[in-house]
Amino acid sequence: DLVQIDHVNHYYSENAAEIVYLQQGQGDIQERLYGIARIYDQQKITYDQLEQATPAVPRIFYGRDDLIKEGVDYIVNSAQAFLAVLGPGGIGKTALAQKIIEMEAVKDKFEHRLYFIPCDILPNVASLIQGMLQCLKIPFQESKSQTEMLNDYFQVNTKLILLILDNFETPWYSEEGRTRIQSFLEKLVNFKHLSILVTMRGPDGPGDIDWYKLGTGSGIPTLSTDAARKTFFAISGNKSDLLEATKAVDELLKEMDYVPLAVRLIAQRAKTNPIESLLEMWKDGKTSVLKEGRGEFRLTSVEHSIQLSVNLLNKDGHDLLSIISFLPNGIPMWVKNLRRMLPKFPNLDVSVADILGCSLVSSHRGSIYMLAPTREYIQKKYPIQSDETMVLLERFYIEWMREVVDNEGNIDKELQLHILNITKIVNMQIGKMLKPEHIEVVEILSEAYKLYEAVVEIIDNILVNIQDLNINQKNNLQFIKLGHIHQMLDKYSEATEMLSKARTQFEAIGDQLGVAQCLRNLGDIHGMQDRYSEATEMLSKAKTQFEQIGDQKGAAQCLQSLGDIHRMQGRYSEATEMLSKAKTQFEDIGHQLEVAQCLQSLGDIHRMQYRHSEATEMLSKAKTQFEAIGDQLGAAQCLRSLGDVHQMQGKYSEATEMLSKAKTQFDTIGDQQGAAQCLRILGDIHQMQGRYSEANEMVSKAKTQFEDIGDQLGAAQCLQSLGDIHRMQGRYGEATEMLSKAKIQFEKIGNQRGASQCLQSLANIQSLDIMKNAHDL
Template identity: 25%
Template sequence: MRALELAHNMTAYNDIADVKKELQVLNQSATTNITINLDVCSVPPPKPDVFHGRDDSVKSLVEKVIEHSTQQAAANLGILGNGGLGKTSLAQTVMWERPIVERFGPRRFFLSCEPLVDATGVGAALGKLFDVPASKDILQGIITHLESHSRTLLVLDNLETVWLVPDDRARSQLELLLRRLAAIPTLTLIITSRGIVLPRGIRWANVASATLEPFSAEAALQTFDDIAGSSENDDKTERAAVVELMKDVDYMPLAVTLLAQLAQCGEKPSALLRHWKKSHTAMLKTDPLASGRETNVAASIAVSIKLLTAGSNDKEPLQLLSICAHLPAGLRTSVFGQLEPHFEDLDSARRSLKALSLISVGAQDELRMLSPIRHFVLSAHQMTADHLAAMRRIYFDIAASAPRGPSEEFTTKSTDVAAEYENLNVFLLHLINTEEPSQSLVDAVTAISHYAYWIAPSVTLLVALRNRLDGHALWLAECCQNIGRIYIHLNEYASASDALLQASEIFNRIGDRWWVAYCTLLLGECQRAQGFYEVAVQRYTAARDTFLELQDHLNASLCLMRLGDVAFYQEKYEDAKQYITLGRSAFTGESEHRLYAAHCTLSLGEIYTEEGNFAVAETELQTAQSEYQALGDQFGIGQCMRLLGDLRRRQRDFLSAEELLVSAREQFIRMGRPLDQANGIYYIGLLRRDQGRTQEALEAFRTAAQICERIEASGTLENCRLEIAGLGNVEM
């Protein structure tokens, strides 16, 4: 096998005589039945068949090796980083690069330190590798051997197993051995090791570039495709699963490789993605019976954790690591500072984690972890009670600072919560799943959900909380109401109705009429959006009557505004203007209700557009747009763009219309609002129809209709069907 491998690479050698000599040695070994120890072998391991994303690193290492090997002192180079980043693969690739092969020929040696225990073992293995006769001074024999050759390349792989050890004496002996080797002018030394620290007392030629980063997205996909036999032309759903998987594992090379090997064995990417979401790092292994670091990400990470804790009574590094594991967006400096009183030496703990590459420092000086490491630590190491209490206080305070709705100060007030939004979601979900509900937890989840409503609406936290609130009627009702409100925003009306009916039933049982009325108002929103206008009118009217009885005139005016919206959809424009104008008069001057006033202005602009009063319509729409921009309401801005685009279409200004309508559609896609996305596409269809581009118009109407069918939005669906029928007759 080794003879075939060497023969395959014969063209890379300059000196054919050296190749023949090695082949003769290999043949003699084969005929004498000598067992070959692959860890101590005179032929370098083969170059990896699949190798992407490290071109710059390979080029840099090769250039430094060649540059220094032409001078009196050869290069000493390090390849550093956490386990699973491909340090060994990079070293093996460098050994087979043409300039390296031409420079060193058969004088290229690779030694894995993984099975060794100390400097003595390394010395013995090197003696065997270089065929140095055993003696009392094996090191001197190795030095004499190396000095007798004009040049030698030696790679010491996985050096951490013999260097990063708790025994200070053993570590010093290993560093002394390395210094003796590094002092040999004819020896080019490359080491691979976990962490970011290089052995002391040696001049390293690549200190600034020694540490590897994870793959780029492109390199991760190329690696996955080469191993799994997949491509970007595969089924769209499966391809999307591959892309999401790569992102979820933070493009960690070992994780990418193992996932690809699982896919190669017949696992669909979508199934792998589901498994990852459930089991995370525990599923990143290809051999259930093996625990080796090359086939099991958890085993690889465990090696680094063991190096962190071996021989030390200092528990603070691991405690800091367990905190970082709850923060996928990183531990920011402001939070780090608030944690300092809860540690004896937090900076020392941070340095220990950095030294082993268990954390890295992000662009804003935040402490980050690769996703597979983070999930491993989450499952294996918990925060102390003191640290958990500190984190709870810090993140509850951040949640409480979140603005509840659009305002002119929305962006400035959102600075902390926006930076911590991902961390808040993960940490609060952890608390929901592991602690008994409390008022402070309910308040934090409610606050962050109100904030998210305006930027990235999600019910994940609220649904998880709802499942833990049995026996807490008021909390449960408020939670269901918030879930229903967000589902309306997401155009998921069936789910919204279910949640709101549950909330209304609980509020009614405990005698809270105001909340019953508010749920009724929101149920009217569901009916209106689905085109059930008569039922919507009944809901709005009932809610308004209750609000008036309770002297809540602002919410009664909100019901009037919604009755105006229904009248507009029923083409009762005079009634619509009357309702909406009355509503706007109630909201004007109320700073907390500027958003509702802006909506009234928007609705009036839409009515005037339908009546053909374009000048007044444009004034109203532009006024509404300015107000939404001041408040930072992206949804309102998108609505204004859509209606202004339709106004331009009616004025035959097709170029401006297209720009506005396309921008509006993209806005709604980003916000995850399918009904508004469908409306945007419908209006693009009207534009294409008026331009005489019949096929494109039909395609737009059909796409919008499909979305409406999925979310059961009958109003826009009926409009699409009418347009399709009309254009179908034109086609015929």
């Protein structure tokens, strides 16, 4: 062994130089291999791949001018800009970013150093760095890492640069975690000459950076109806059959919540399919029809775009997503209601944060909801699996509705936020087994304003599918449906017929309360049809009957309706007496809504009698009371009347401001009559200021709206105003025609005050005409 060791030592000493040479060669080979590896790593993402992954700038692009201007102004006026374009898939984030950087002001600031990086093909920090090296065309250096090369570039090139990191959710939600990508991004922003525009799914920009969020707090909104329609027609080729079916097109686009990607894809189908076919395709296939070509890509398939976000969730997130997709209204006031809805749901807060984080739901004014394409796809792909979940949702809504009634708040406003959820859940549960609570739901909904279609739907479901109802239950449901419901849907003849039959049945079985309710509803129907004599008779009988059975609320409601009928007929003394008594009775039993309504009517009486001070006081009190209980409609009506009071006092500026606000509120809550009344009064203000053209336009629009909704009084008042406008312009022939029509209409509905005013105006015209003829002679 010792001899062998000596031989080895002797060999090394004789050949030391050669051995060192070989070792150096191996090191060189290894270094060369490392260099090749670095080149290979850099070339895993090529410039061509980046270019192919970058979509073309859209040629057809409507409804985003304000957002483009907002984004451009922020970038141009910021020393270092961090702009976040956020929102769900398909909302048009990439296109919006492309349009912003196309603007000359942006190009001029950065001297065309604008680098668009499609991050959806860059799933981690390493690939993102490779993509940036390629996009910036940074040459490879064997002795440096890719990170060093990028840092050196930004240190040497200190002119202003704008990086556009498109679809940044891909590396942000990388499997390697968020620490590395966040650290890399925050190191980038330390280069003060470097600005970043990021687009991604989610409510917030990435990392601890002070991002400027473009658009609303919840990200980029959907398109307006007009913008969606223009986009649809431009893509589909402005075909004549589609242009003639605008209403059907609008219906289709509304079904898709005006999501830009959905609008674009359905418009592609419209090139070869008629609108009737498209509606049927959407009804049957939902999001499966929103696809272009055979491949599955985020820009050519709505379902693929949505699934990219769904893939970011765990099981709990999937389960919560299924529940929210089932609820058409989403979850209003979710912080307060979600835990009550799903008391046993695991990791609820984390799951909400996750689905908000990938923009599968949106948040607005405390509510979370899904856009229609997302909701339809999730319901189809991930339906609710648990019966227990349905029981929890049903229990929540029954308890919640009872609380709303007990709190005596604005039932209409509260229920309106949840009505589609309530209808869907209750109808589904009725199909399994009818419960007394379902009848209770119908009774609560029937007391609300403008929810009657939902009530009819539930009642029909019960009457058709439940065979073992007793006679009292059937009568009660028929009474609600065929009486009160038809009344509010303006089906007066059907309502009158059914209420009369119900009254006869209640009389036969000795149900005095049922008889009184029928009489009151019949009286209100006659009042809505301007048949004041019949209305007064019915309401007087109902009032007597309510008093006999000790129903204070029913009696007070009849007194209130009688007061309003006298007010509509210009009998202000009788109206004031009745409404004052009704107000006192409502105060005694604690019904604040009806108290506010009486104050409003009394204020309107003072307004019509030119008692401006008293009118302002009463209407202001009523408005405050409506606002306190959350009644938007009542508050808007008071604001309209206050505007009219200011107009009558010649305070045109204040009147215009109030009436414009009131009209906006009426439009928001869908009250056509209120909006039309505001238009008429605004027209009168223009007339008073000698702006006859504007006055004529506004009053004519108001008249058309009144006629559309069957408001004879409003239409007559517009005719009167139009007559006065012509009279003030010396067009006596047109004025006489308008005022004569208005007089006949006022007489027809029993409004003597309006008829007298028209008669006075006609007499004035006749006098002026005689004087004009005498002067000409």
